[in-house]
Amino acid sequence: MFCFGIEHEVAFLNKEGKFADFLSTKFSEFNQIVERLPIYPNDYPQLRVGDAGIKQKRWYIEGFERFADSDKVIDCLPKGIEIRTTIHSNIQGAISELSESFCLLREVAASFGFSPVLLSFNPYNHFFEPQLPLNDYEIRQLQAYPDEQTANIYMVTYGPDLNISVVDLSIERMIDIGKKLTYYSPYIVPFSYSSPFYHGSLWDGLSVRTFIRTGKRSATLVFVEKEEQLIKSVPSLTKIARIPSEVGRIEFKACDSCDDFSIYAALLALLKGLVLDETLLGRATIPDAGLHQLSAKEGFDNKDIFTTATKILQAAEVALSKDPDVKLLTPLKVMLANRKTKSHELIEAFRRVGSIEEVLRQTYQV
Template sequence: MSLGFRYGIEHECALLRTDGSLADFASATFEELQGVVDALPETDDPDLRTGDQGIKRKRWYVEGYERFDLDGELVRCDPKGLEIRTAIHGSVEDTTAALASDAALLDGAARARGLVPVTVGFNPLRSAYTVDPPLNAWERRHRQGSPEERTADLHMVTYGPDLNLSRAGLGGAALVDVGRKLTYYSPWLVPLSFSSPFRDGAPWGGLSARTALRTGARPAALVFLGPGDEQIPSDPSLTQPARLPAEIGRIEFKAFDACPGTDLYGELLSLLTGLICDETLPGRATVPDAAAHRRVAGPGLADDDVHRCTGALLDAAERALPGAEAHVARLASLRERWARRECPATELLRRHAEGGSLPALLAG
């Protein structure tokens, strides 16, 4: 059954050294991490952006915070970790297979240089990135270019995916409506992905430090519109002008925590597919409800009201995908996780309670 969707995944990795220490902005250099990227194969995909500085030439690149001089010339990039981004594919299966293949290539290149890619939603040792030295005049102007530029320091301690979807035939108004729907229901979607129960070296008392800090200040969903479509002013952004022809019509869901493996990403893509197809859910919001995200970040699906609301979204997605067997199968697997009130963070906390060290937990 063809629904006219195309998919992509952008997945952020943290990095451990082989001695168990974290290789982040406090201890690693851009050049060290770029050495891993340099060892990976060149790619030639016109659908992927290279970025203003040309750093994003491959399906893998160093994610970080760029610093500039007074003339706007790049002087350094403080690294956060590495990002994998798939090409655009016509099915969830092809997309997750591409991510798995590229993750395996990254793992080999990183380990050869004493680094181990790991999945976690929040920096487990450092809760904040300090912009040092303070922004100069050019940087202050640059960082006011969008709400996301202004809050870019927050992303330095958080790790997550952009789950990208597009559907043939959706015009600008319909795309905005989808973005507003996903933004409204984000607090009850994200608990399925929670994977950040640690901060400052210990459990913090909840399941998603990433959600507690990030969502509200930064978007839950973002849609990319064509040159003739009306942009919606909001803080954080709901819409952006497409930077490439391939981006026109893209819907990015940005609020999930980074997930280990690829199975859960596939299930979440099917859930988003169903919610985009759904025509029954009434909720709409232009900006995320930060307070609601903070409330769910602690208990996640252990809270009965959250569990009920998430279950209702699974119901709506299933109703919207009759006959789409692969999507329905992935939703059935996701429903099993929901029934167990399970997310990656609950497994991390269980293993931590059994005496697992933090580096060993992250390394799997």
């Protein structure tokens, strides 16, 4: 039996119509939105609250936490608000909950002058550096977790975690699937591309996020139960589960954000098909940065990316066979046939209107 979940990061324009990030927005401004949103007691212990206590709800502020010279959180520099779903036994359940949570977030955010917009890379600030130097405690924390040393990347990127797990799957098989998804990541991610802006203008490609991020940060993360099950790698392929419900979870982390949640449904169906598939033999512990950069620049216009993406999609379709979820793959087939991504739409809109903010206002038209 499969289980599914989604974590989706949302960026915003503020009431002045400007992009709201860590330079222009305080924690309290996003927190007033989160405070107004409901809490569902039955969500726990499925959802992790975390040490800082920021993750109390299905919505929480995503950012860079600052600590006193101890484990006490004294501030959080925000980049946006993340929505996370509970665990579902079917893809549509996760998508429906995500849609409901997004609608609630948009409604409450509007009352404070914020409007959600689709992007996967900060269109103005390409680098994050804390204003105040890190103290000794913070430095020790970052050194203990290699992936946390790339805060300069994750604070300017936005994207989903597409979570999938299979009941009673062995650790060995789970890690093997993680390696498989890592290997095929450069061919999967173009279906999601939505970050063509950089430094206030168009970038020469389709996904700045993929170009800068993948290779330095994980494409796939597999949650294991015990220390001895970890595989040492930078970026990490494996991580110790922080709560029991995380054990056995495979997080695919390489995609750009999507404002059409049916693409998330399609991508989860693709991942499900790849779990079931036994014909694709590629495996990798760490993402191929060069191949991701080629993919980020050219997408499906690159012959190798297009051919292998087609092969992957066909393998997933065959593996799903008579499973109803096979129908969810349709948007990916259309995208592949047209060799067009969301980034192509955003680029065309920018050339038409000449304003990043104006283009962003046209996203999330649901």
